[in-house]
Amino acid sequence: xxxxxxxxxxxxxxxxxxxxxxxxxxxxxxxxxxxxxxxxxxxxxxxxxxxxxxxxxxxxxxxxxxxxxxxxxxxxxxxxxxxxxxxxxxxxxxxxxxxxxxxxxxxxxxxxxxxxxxxxxxxxxxxxxxxxxxxxxxxxxxxxxxxxxxxxxxxxxxxxxxxxxxxxxxxxxxxxxxxxxxxxxxxxxxxxxxxxxxxxxxxxxxxxxxxxxxxxxxxxxxxxxxxxxxxxxxxxxxxxxxxxxxxxxxxxxxxxxxxxxxxxxxxxxxxxxxxxxxxxxxxxxxxxxxxxxxxxxxxxxxxxxxxxxxxxxxxxxxxxxxxxxxxxxxxxxxxxxxxxxxxxxxxxxxxxxxxxxxxxxxxxxxxxxxxxxxxxxxxxxxxxxxxxxxxxxxxxxxxxxxxxxxxxxxxxxxxxxxxxxxxxxxxxxxxxxxxxxxxxxxxxxxxxxxxxxxxxxxxxxxxxxxxxxxxxxxxxxxxxxxxxxxxxxxxxxxxxxxxxxxxxxxxxxxxxxxxxxxxxxxxxxxxxxxxxxxxxxxxxxxxxxxxxxxxxxxxxxxxxxxxxxxxxxxxxxxxxxxxxxxxxxxxxxxxxxxxxxxxxxxxxxxxxxxxxxxxxxxxxxxxxxxxxxxxxxxxxxxxxxxxxxxxxxxxxxxxxxxxxxxxxxxxxxxxxxxxxxxxxxxxxxxxxxxxxxxxxxxxxxxxxxxxxxxxxxxxxxxxxxxxxxxxxxxxxxxxxxxxxxxxxxxxxxxxxxxxxxxxxxxxxxxxxxxxxxxxxxxxxxxxxxxxxxxxxxxxxxxxxxxxxxxxxxxxxxxxxxxxxxxxxxxxxxxxxxxxxxxxxxxxxxxxxxxxxxxxxxxxxxxxxxxxxxxxxxxxxxxxxxxxxxxxxxxxxxxxxxxxxxxxxxxxxxxxxxxxxxxxxxxxxxxxxxxxxxxxxxxxxxxxxxxxxxxxxxxxxxxxxxxxxxxxxxxxxxxxx
Numbered sequence: 001x002x003x004x005x006x007x008x009x010x011x012x013x014x015x016x017x018x019x020x021x022x023x024x025x026x027x028x029x030x031x032x033x034x035x036x037x038x039x040x041x042x043x044x045x046x047x048x049x050x051x052x053x054x055x056x057x058x059x060x061x062x063x064x065x066x067x068x069x070x071x072x073x074x075x076x077x078x079x080x081x082x083x084x085x086x087x088x089x090x091x092x093x094x095x096x097x098x099x100x101x102x103x104x105x106x107x108x109x110x111x112x113x114x115x116x117x118x119x120x121x122x123x124x125x126x127x128x129x130x131x132x133x134x135x136x137x138x139x140x141x142x143x144x145x146x147x148x149x150x151x152x153x154x155x156x157x158x159x160x161x162x163x164x165x166x167x168x169x170x171x172x173x174x175x176x177x178x179x180x181x182x183x184x185x186x187x188x189x190x191x192x193x194x195x196x197x198x199x200x201x202x203x204x205x206x207x208x209x210x211x212x213x214x215x216x217x218x219x220x221x222x223x224x225x226x227x228x229x230x231x232x233x234x235x236x237x238x239x240x241x242x243x244x245x246x247x248x249x250x251x252x253x254x255x256x257x258x259x260x261x262x263x264x265x266x267x268x269x270x271x272x273x274x275x276x277x278x279x280x281x282x283x284x285x286x287x288x289x290x291x292x293x294x295x296x297x298x299x300x301x302x303x304x305x306x307x308x309x310x311x312x313x314x315x316x317x318x319x320x321x322x323x324x325x326x327x328x329x330x331x332x333x334x335x336x337x338x339x340x341x342x343x344x345x346x347x348x349x350x351x352x353x354x355x356x357x358x359x360x361x362x363x364x365x366x367x368x369x370x371x372x373x374x375x376x377x378x379x380x381x382x383x384x385x386x387x388x389x390x391x392x393x394x395x396x397x398x399x400x401x402x403x404x405x406x407x408x409x410x411x412x413x414x415x416x417x418x419x420x421x422x423x424x425x426x427x428x429x430x431x432x433x434x435x436x437x438x439x440x441x442x443x444x445x446x447x448x449x450x451x452x453x454x455x456x457x458x459x460x461x462x463x464x465x466x467x468x469x470x471x472x473x474x475x476x477x478x479x480x481x482x483x484x485x486x487x488x489x490x491x492x493x494x495x496x497x498x499x500x501x502x503x504x505x506x507x508x509x510x511x512x513x514x515x516x517x518x519x520x521x522x523x524x525x526x527x528x529x530x531x532x533x534x535x536x537x538x539x540x541x542x543x544x545x546x547x548x549x550x551x552x553x554x555x556x557x558x559x560x561x562x563x564x565x566x567x568x569x570x571x572x573x574x575x576x577x578x579x580x581x582x583x584x585x586x587x588x589x590x591x592x593x594x595x596x597x598x599x600x601x602x603x604x605x606x607x608x609x610x611x612x613x614x615x616x617x618x619x620x621x622x623x624x625x626x627x628x629x630x631x632x633x634x635x636x637x638x639x640x641x642x643x644x645x646x647x648x649x650x651x652x653x654x655x656x657x658x659x660x661x662x663x664x665x666x667x668x669x670x671x672x673x674x675x676x677x678x679x680x681x682x683x684x685x686x687x688x689x690x691x692x693x694x695x696x697x698x699x700x701x702x703x704x705x706x707x708x709x710x711x712x713x714x715x716x717x718x719x720x721x722x723x724x725x726x727x728x729x730x731x732x733x734x735x736x737x738x739x740x741x742x743x744x745x746x747x748x749x750x751x752x753x754x755x756x757x758x759x760x761x762x763x764x765x766x767x768x769x770x771x772x773x774x775x776x777x778x779x780x781x782x783x784x785x786x787x788x789x790x791x792x793x794x795x796x797x798x799x800x801x802x803x804x805x806x807x808x809x810x811x812x813x814x815x816x817x818x819x820x821x822x823x824x825x826x827x828x829x830x831x832x833x834x835x836x837x838x839x840x841x842x843x844x845x846x847x848x849x850x851x852x853x854x855x856x857x858x859x860x861x862x863x864x865x866x867x868x869x870x871x872x873x874x875x876x877x878x879x880x881x882x883x884x885x886x887x888x889x890x891x892x893x894x895x896x897x898x899x900x901x902x903x904x905x906x907x908x909x910x911x912x913x914x915x916x917x918x919x920x921x922x923x924x925x926x927x928x929x930x931x932x933x934x935x936x937x938x939x940x941x942x943x944x945x946x947x948x949x950x951x952x953x954x955x956x957x958x959x960x961x962x963x964x965x966x967x968x969x970x971x972x973x974x975x976x
Contacts, residue, residue: 032190037075038111047072061247139656140670168759178765184235200368210361212294234597245288256971337363356388373429419479424836425710437473471508472605483836485710502614509542527579549612560640569596610639679735686728697851700784703841714841737767795880826884831927858951921958
């Protein structure tokens with residue numbers, strides 16, 4: 001390697017820098033473009049210099065040319081994703097044309113062009129490229145999600161996040177390889193984008209990003225990519241490449257009307273529909289533009305329609321008597337928004353290409369699901385991605401890529417008219433925070449990368465800087481949360497109120513990040529390529545913005561501003577590609593990578609807000625809903641980050657093989673092993689180290705429990721290490737997640753009227769990330785569970801063992817039919833108690849696992865219906881040990897082309913979604929309810945408590961169903 005470093009240095013001042021860079025481990029390519037290289041030889045295999053090589057992109061008509069050097073080599077840098085045609089010409093030789101060259105961002109595409117002497121063949125020597133097996137990242141690194149997917153496959157809302165439906169490695173809500181969507185990033189034309197965080201989006205049905213797939217020309221799900229210009233995500237990347245301008249004016253417009261989702265509610269008077277238009281046009285000979293707009297207003301089912309029961313009618317009547325108007329939930333919400341984009345590509349000179357683009361999305365209604373109460377509320381959001389780049393080549397061996405981008409994301413929730421109210425025994429919840437909130441992120445990024453081709457090496461070295469401004473509203477609801485056991489308890493206003501008082505303010509902070517990266521792509525031998533690279537990032541934490549709580553430091557010896565201000569994140573990548581026979585028929589790939597994420601902004605905002613100035617009061621007994629001031633004593637609450645707290649880190653090892661079965665048909669087999677550590681978890685530092693009582697099952701009870709009707713709470717001030725503080729949440733980065741998966745895929749690109757897609761992934765995810773689906777750090781890990789260290793280590797909240805997608809499209813000219821079938825395992829859950837029941841008196845309601853007592857009345861029926869419970873008889877249930885059945889969905893699209901004349905096409909499109917009406921429910925995980933007629937027995941001498949419990953007969957049955965159900969869409973499409 002040292003010899004390699006010395007041999008590849010450049011003259012002058014760059015020599016020393018490159019010699020260091022080439023010895024570092026990592027792999028990369030340009031994040032938005034690929035490259036095409038090759039050699040031109042004669043029939044004897046001798047290289048031909050001064051041959052004219054011309055490439056033409058089929059869709060846009062863009063043409064680039066250059067001549068081979070003395071070794072017969074040529075290389076085109078900075079090619080956008082697309083299909084290209086290559087033509088080679090030289091005096092005394094027959095011209096050669098190679099068609100069907102698929103270029104993707106990622107490993108370089110190589111072409112071997114052999115020219116025949118004049119007279120040996122007549123006319124033009126033509127050949128179809130066989131490089132398709134190596135396009136994109138390849139098996140084990142990524143899954144290409146089809147070109148112009150929105151025109152081929154049925155997509156309900158046409159968001160770019162829905163492209164994950166075409167991958168077997170991603171669930172509908174972009175859980176990828178057992179990691180949640182907020183640990184991944186969307187990349188738009190090479191610009192990484194992260195939506196602003198919001199607690200309600202933790203379990204939303206989508207990632208909240210509204211950029212339209214109508215604008216997307218190509219997309220790729222990158223799970224173990226080879227690019228070190230991307231960084232800042234421990235999960236994966238959904239890379240979308242927008243449509244570019246063409247050599248002639250073109251318009252693609254579509255307008256559709258959608259039926260309302262199935263619901264018990266009355267029909268809405270609002271229009272359900274979506275329309276989009278994309279314009280592509282040339283601007284002179286050297287420039288092209290594209291622009292588009294997408295508008296939608298769609299009804300969604302959230303499964304919250306309250307049943308028409310006497311209890312519910314009594315609840316609505318009781319609420320009305322208190323001067324509050326709470327309508328019966330309609331079971332409907334809306335997905336409304338508008339997105340637009342524009343892109344400009346200009347060949348300033350043969351050596352310089354300038355690209356600029358803007359993506360904008362405004363969403364007036366994003367349905368979000370409160371992870372605690374399962375109440376659906378609507379958010380507002382605005383996203384912006386803007387950037388420009390200058391791609392320059394200085395001969396066939398040197399190129400430079402300068403990029404500057406700006407991203408902005410805002411999520412806003414309106415204030416609720418009534419505070420959060422939970423009727424635990426009846427599984428009814430309504431209301432929400434009574435103050436509005438606004439979370440906003442802005443980021444400016446500058447990046448420069450130098451590309452150098454030397455002999456058998458393709459080098460890249462670069463640096464970047466980012467400036468981020470974040471403003472988050474992390475205030476708890478000062479109106480508090482009301483917990484009742486039942487409608488009867490609500491009528492008598494007997495319940496529990498937990499109320500936090502804090503200054504009415506949001507928090508903001510600024511971070512400056514620096515980046516350095518390098519990579520070497522080495523042609524190590526016949527058909528073998530080795531990629532090695534390195535990336536290092538810095539992230540600053542707002543330690544200076546944290547008010548030191550000196551009293552807590554005096555009592556515990558722990559400071560609440562202890563983490564290091566600056567964090568270094570060294571990331572690396574190594575990849576090997578082997579073209580076994582040199583003809584792209586069999587391609588083997590091996591890759592390893594280390595990636596870092598950022599510290600969760602929601603956690604940082606809570607850290608700044610809970611600095612000891614906020615206080616929590618707990619009241620049990622008679623209340624005055626909805627504006628009870630709270631009569632209980634208030635104690636300070638605190639959130640702190642542990643010393644050495646760090647951002648999540650992921651290590652991956654993947655391997656894959658791609659076999660070319662025929663023209664346009666490939667078979668892929670890949671495997672992945674992933675380890676993510678440093679995930680944030682929460683521990684209550686102010687809880688007693690040993691329980692004060694044990695319950696009838698031998699479980700820990702930390703404070704003195706209090707029964708109020710059908711709920712349990714803790715007597716204020718008990719169970720605390722220091723009785724002058726309430727919960728002291730210490731965030732520690734000791735969470736981990738392990739995943740392994742095997743994927744097999746068969747793909748036949750759409751040609752001669754037929755396209756086929758079939759992918760299946762079998763895998764397993766384990767972690768110790770309790771409540772990971774809620775954010776991991778938002779709910780403390782249960783204390784005192786027998787073998788609690790081992791109990792928390794088990795099946796992940798995001799474990800999906802089986803995930804498959806199969807699709808077929810048949811284009812008969814006048815009509816096109818496409819079918820998309822998907823099946824996946826349901827999410828697991830842990831049997832426990834309803835939100836609002838603090839069974840172990842630790843001050844956190846609903847985080848306790850249940851003990852399975854087979855002797856309790858009604859348990860026999862549950863044991864027969866749920867084998868997961870039978871496996872835990874006489875012990876605490878296994879974490880995430882229960883799971884529903886497989887989910888099956890089927891979508892269909894039929895296109896009838898009514899008019900086809902010249903370059904104009906008019907078509908009628910009928911889409912049918914969720915034909916199988918998949919029951920994607922959120923189950924009732926409460927194994928026990930609190931018996932309102934029972935008595936809580938406390939023995940202060942034996943230090944035992946007997947909790948009054950009833951077996952929940954509705955265990956496992958659906959509590960909410962945030963899915964649209966069957967729908968039809970009729971659309972008219974115009975293309976010119």
